[in-house]
């Protein structure tokens with residue numbers, strides 16, 4: 001006969017199993033100690049395999065590493081060497097791991113077809129590199145669409161000397177988007193109908209009720225065959241948004257003791273989702289972006305695109321729970337976790353806010369209203385005179401007539417939320433720049449798309465065998481200007497380097513990924529110090545898959561004549 005005690009133990013065991021699922025130790029709720037458990041040392045072994053994952057009580061197919069989703073946390077120390085042996089235990093597909101944000105020899109960068117051939121089923125590839133930096137990074141598959149089904153995980157590198165960021169406790173917070181639909185099915189649906197997942201379109205009833213756009217604006221947008229509710233391609237209609245692999249119902253919880261400085265290492269490992277992050281009741285002190293320390297900025301909310309990382313200090317002093325909210329930028333759903341002094345506590349979850357509508361500015365029309373004339377400028381939406389070097393292929397639906405630097409503006413949808421929102425212009429490097437040369441030349445790259453056909457590219461041509469790489473001379477200082485000719489934001493990521501965002505600060509912040517606002521323009525200064533071939537792409541997985549990808553070459557290689 002079962003005693004009450006046995007039953008309690010059994011119940012607790014069963015519940016624990018349900019909540020833990022495939023989660024590695026670092027991602028479990030209520031992890032105690034200053035830092036979460038991790039793989040570390042000079043020899044690390046990873047195995048990529050298939051597994052069923054349970055998200056908010058429902059089961060789906062996942063690609064996992066060492067049997068977990070997200071994968072194990074890897075924690076290294078600046079100055080050490082590491083050998084990471086990755087075995088592909090998938091039955092019938094290649095795999096790869098890219099160390100996102102890490103300065104590695106290009107052969108160790110993990111991009112199939114660029115850095116190495118990829119890892120065949122049954123094979124092991126050993127990555128071997130010195131660790132030259134510190135901070136919050138992550139790693140993910142660069143093969144097929146494996147990143148969408150679970151192959152991503154955090155990587156933390158502790159500084160060789162003292163950490164410039166003081167803290168008593170830390171939590172790694174990996175945000176992601178999970179779908180029970182296969183990612184190739186997501187892609188096919190978008191190809192057939194790019195608005196497939198948009199359940200927030202304007203309605204005729206809404207128009208009559210005077211909601212959303214005016215009739216005049218709506219007619220103008222209709223003529224362009226565009227929809228201002230098109231903020232995200234894949235939405236909460238098929239995504240569950242995760243915190244450390246936990247659905248909102250699972251409620252991942254991070255513990256704190258009152259008065260501690262808690263470092264939250266936010267990583268956006270989502271395939272397609274830009275998140276707006278806030279913790280109602282707590283001020284967020286942003287202390288590092290993309291692994292690199294910045295002068296602290298206190299805000300109430302920040303937006304983070306896929307591939308970006310933000311380190312934030314919070315200092316809860318009350319004996320209460322706080323809800324960690326990461327709202328999808330189109331407001332179709334949210335990821336939710338809790339910070340609390342004890343397990344089992346929770347705080348109210350704020351409802352998702354009103355969905356944003358894209359504006360004429362997001363169309364690259366500057367501050368003008370549709371149809372207004374600007375002397376000497378062609379305000380039509382697809383005029384070659386505004387981008388003479390971009391061929392008007394079917395993949396180019398629009399060319400922004402008046403793209404603007406929008407880095408001092410709150411990101412899309414956060415213009416009037418009534419509290420402090422981080423802008424890129426507020427970020428300043430904590431340290432002096434190591435290269436003070438002015439750029440020797442400037443190149444322009446257009447981010448182009450055709451929203452009607454889900455086509456995405458750089459400069460009008462999708463990545464393919466005949467696409468010319470972007471060539472830099474080794475150690476040259478170059479300014480790169482990204483012009484977003486589309487009405488969607490694109491987080492553009494360069495492998496193997498940090499660049500300095502030209503954001504008006506004297507100490508330009510270092511980043512590896514920059515989210516270029518719709519109709520926006522962003523400049524960065526780059527010292528092409530890392531020889532080799534490097535991927536350069538939009539980090540929205542399905543945009544990259546559709547062709548918004550290119551290779552950056554930095555020459556000469558070591559030992560090669562200049």
Ligand SMILES: [Cu+2]
Pocket residue numbers: 456489490491538539540543544548
């Ligand atoms: Cu994109």
